Amino acid sequence: MPSTRLANLIDGRLAAPLDDHWLDVYEPATGAVFAQCPDSSAADVAAAVYAAQRAAPGWAATPADTRAQLLHRLADLIEARLDEFAALESRDSGKPVSLARRLDIPRAVSNLRFFAAAIVAWESEAHAMETGAINYTLRHPLGVVGCISPWNLPLYLFTWKIAPALASGNAVIAKPSEITPCTAALLGELSIEAGFPPGVLNIVQGRGPATGQAIVEHPAVKAISFTGSTRTGASIAATAAPQFKKLSLELGGKNPAIVFADAELSDENLDTIVRSGFANQGEICLCGSRLLVQRSIYDSFRERYLAKVNALRVGDPQQASSDLGALVSREHFDKVMRCIAQARDEGGRILCGGNALQLEGRCADGWFIAPTVIEGLSNDTLTNQQEIFGPVVTLIAFDDEADALAIANGTGYGLAASLWTGDLSRAHRMGAQLEFGIVWINCWLLRDLRTPFGGSKQSGVGREGGVEALRFFTEPRNVCIRYL
C-alpha cells in the first residue's frame, strides 16, 4: 500500500476526489508505486471552476502589489524547502536529484518571482493621434483560466503557467501531469500557508482525457495554457475552438544542434553539446536530438563526442554522481526502446548505447536506457522526423551552410535550434533563417525569462515568457478619447 495520497486543492482546501478514484504514482528508478494521486472527474473540475468563479472578481480587484507579495511568499516557502522539493521531483520523475536541485526547483522559484516583479512593472500602451485624440489600452484579467502541464519538468513548467496567470489577476484551474503530480501537490499545500484567497488557485489532479478534457471543455474557463505533446495539443485546439477560447500551445520538437568546422570546440562547449542531447535523459522539449556536423570535421568530432557520451554516468537518480536517471514511465521507456529498434530497422548504425540498462540494488527494476548515438540515417527517416524524447541523438553530416539549413529546417517541428560557429556573420545569417521559435548560438538552454518562448509549425501556437505571457492572460481594451 503506498504511503502517500495526494490531494486536490479546491477553494483553498485540500480535498480527495469526489468519486474516491485514485491513480498509482510510480518511482521510475525502482518501478514501484510510492503514492496515489486523485483520478479527478468532471465533478471535481466543476467544483474547482465554481470556486474560481467566486474568487475571480476579488482577485482581479486586488492591487498588483498584493498579488505580487503572495507570489513572492510562495516562492520563499518553496525555496525554504528546496531539498525536499528536489528529492520529491527526482523520485517522481526519475531525473537526477542534482538536476532538480540545480535547475527545476530554483527555476520554479524564479518563475514565481519573475512574474511577481513583472506585474508591478508592467505598463500599458498609449497611442496619441495628431488629429486630437488619444488611445490607451486597458488589460483586464480573463477570469478563470486553465493551466495544463507535462511530466518532464514538472514544477518548472507548472509554475511557468500559474505564475503569470495569477500575477495578471486570473483565478486558475491547474492540472499537472498525472505521471508526476507530487511537487504541484506540495505547492498547493504551501499556497494555503502563503495566504492566497480560497479559490484563486485550484489544483485538480488526474488523467488528461478525463480531468484535462473537463477543464478544456468547461464553458467558464476562458483560456487554456497547455504544454505537452503535439497530438494532445491538436485535440485541445479542436475542443476549445468552438468556444473561441484563447489558447497557448507549447508542443513537441525535433530540434537540430548544428556544429560548423569553425566552431570553438573547447571541452566546455563540447560538454554543453552533449548536455543539449542528454540532459534529463533527453526528456526536455528543447534537447537537440539531431546533431548536424560539418563533414570536414565529422570524424574527429564524432570521436571526441562519443568519448564524452560514453563517460556519462547513468544511475540511481538519488545519487549525486548520476548524470542521467530513469525514464519517466514504463510506457515511455517502451516507446523509446521501440524508436531505437526502428532506427536499426531503418539502417542506422548504433555508435553507443542502444540498450536498456539493468542497474543493481534498489534500482534493479527501474526504467534506464543507455545514452544512445546513431549515425547513417538521412533526415527524412522516421527516426529523424519523429520526436523520441529520450536519450537518443542522431549524427548527420552536412557540407555547407545551405545544406545545414535545409536539413535543420526539414522537419515538421519548429521549437528550438542551436548553432555552433566562430563566424559572426554566419551566426546572424543562420539565426534569421532557422525556422524555430528559439535559436541558441554557441550556447544551449540559456534562458532569459523576459524573452518570447515557444515554437512554430507543429511545435505550437503563441508565445509565453515575459510580457507575452501577461498579454496572453489578459484581454486588451482600447479606449479612444477625442479632445479636439
Ligand code: NAD
Ligand atoms: P501529454 O500531451 O501526454 O500530456 C501533457 C498534459 O496534458 C498532461 O497533464 C496530460 O494529463 C494532459 N492531457 C492529456 N490529454 C489531454 C486532453 N485530451 N485534454 C486536456 N489535457 C490532456 O504530454 P507529456 O507526455 O506529458 O509531455 C511530453 C510532451 O511535452 C513532449 O512532446 C514534449 O516535447 C512536450 N513538451 C513541450 C514543451 C514546450 O515548451 N514546447 C515543454 C515540455 C514538454
